[in-house]
Amino acid sequence: MNRMFSSRLFWPVVMLLVLFTINLVAFPGFFSLEVKNGHLFGSLVDIARNGAPTLIIAVGMTLVIATRGIDLSVGAVCAIAGAVACSIILGSPEPGSIGTVAVAVIAALLIALVLGLWNGFLVAVLGIQPIIATLILMTAGRGAAMLITEGQILTVNSPPFKVIGSGFVLGIPVSVVIAAVIFAAAALLTRRTALGLLIESVGINPEASRQAGVRSRGLLITVYTFSAFAAAIAGLILTSNQTAADANNTGLFIELDAILAVVIGGTSLAGGRYSLLGTLVGALVIQTLVTTVYTVGIPPIATMVFKAAVVTAVCLLQSPTTNATFGRWRRSLGRGRPGTRTAERASVS
Template sequence: MSRLLRSRLIWPVAVLLVLLVINVSVVPGFLTVTVRDGHLFGSLVDIARNGAPTLIIAVAMTLVIATRGIDLSVGAVGAIAGALTCSIIIDAPDPGSPATVAAAIGISLVLALALGLWNGALVAALGLQPIVATLILMTAGRGVAMLITEGQIVTVNSPAFKVIGSGFLLGVPVPVLIAVAVVVLAAVLTRRTALGLLIESVGINPEASRQAGIRSRGLVIGVYVACALAAALAGLVLTSNQTAADANNTGLFIELDAILAVVIGGTSLAGGRYSLAGTVVGALVIQTLVTTVYTVGIPPIVTMIFKAAVITAVCLLQSPATTATLARWRRSLRGSPPAGAAPPPPSTPLVQGSGAKVALR
């Protein structure tokens, strides 16, 4: 029980359960999952599917934040990937061909890789602050997407492309499978190899890591490339689900949701240790919160305020002050002295002397 209370995941999980209880109280069948035509349907399935793009980006964002970085350009990169993919598909001789879709996706991912190298080089090689370096692409990226689409919303009618955002595989939505694959890949690469330890070491002390022989520049560039690729993948999911490329709105503010998911999951913005499991829970909290807003019937005009209030509450529950208060409460339950209290004086030893007990002063 004590170990459970010390876990940084306890509050995000508790908030997630509270949100689910609220939804069940309003819609009794909220947790029901049904099978229709061999596909899974239900509110929980919708939460997983709609939250998949945020989770995909949040997993890569976790690694960036672990190196003391931040990436504000993920929304713009997703918009660029979606715009380029749709433009290539509609200009191709056979827009509905799976080969055409695969080629368009491949070209978009290569461009995303180049954008990730750009961000990583600005941060690692030129020494720009991550928030400034990625803000450049955040600002220019939407303009690049607008240039690709010539300021128009590009609609694509391609069944092969539509599968990415709204298709099913073995009854499970494809976006959910993509998100699970990203989480598993990140977990295997960072927890089953030394890569995760190296990322944490760079985040804790970059200079000491460099002097220890770790190629910190390469690692930093690598996590920004991974983040750009994840952003492009999320952008493709969003664009496919909409069957259209909207340079202005695709992935708008998704970088904020991804960062919030990472923070809610317990990863510190100061870098160092991180939690992929916490990021998964954080992304589910974000999407469940959005679903709760619609389920409860909160007016759209106060939606962002309600969302901010819940996220603030979760962050406050995870704050050092709250953690210290809980620690004092646990010690009081065990009857232990408070931290920093002086230990009790040792019992006074006695020695025998001339038939009488003499206390040693």
């Protein structure tokens, strides 16, 4: 019981269950699932599909934050990736060709890797603070996306490209499958190899890690590159789902949702230990909260207020002061149980 209360996942899971309960009361068929034309549909499926881009970005953000950094440019990278892909598709004589879509996707991902390398170079080599280094791309990235689209919303009619955001594979949304693959790959690489330990080491004490032989520069460049790569995939999903590249709105504020998901999941912004499973729960909390706002009938404009309230509540419940208070309360209950004092006196004697 003590381990359960002390776990950083306890309160996020409780918050997720509370949100599920509210949705179930407002909409009794919330947990129902049905199959139409071989595809799985339902509120839970919608939460997973709509939350997939946030989870993908949050996975990369988790590793960046674990190194005591931050990446504010992921939203701009989403917009750039979508703009590049749609520009290539529209400029091709065969926009509905699988080959054209493959070239567009690969080009978008390669550009994202270059942008990630740029962020990593500024942070690891030039020593610029991560919040400033990524703020540069956050500001300039939207402008770059506007230049690529020439200030227009590029609408594409390409069935293969649409599959990325709204298609299904074996009845499951493609975006959910992509998010699951990225999450599983990141978990395996960081928890089944020494990579996760090295990331935590750099986050706890970069100088000590360097003196111990850890190549912190290369590690930092890697995590920022991966973060940009994940953001590009999320951007392609968002753009495909909208069937249009909107430089102004694609990925807008998604960096905040990703950071909130990481914080809710228990990863410290001070760097060091992190939890990818916690990030998964945090992303589900964020998306379920958005769904709850719509289900209950609250105006969508108030969504940010409720996000702030949920994050504040979870962070307060996870704080050391709150954990210490709960610890004292549990100990006081234990001392008040029959037979406990007898056992304590026996142990003393």
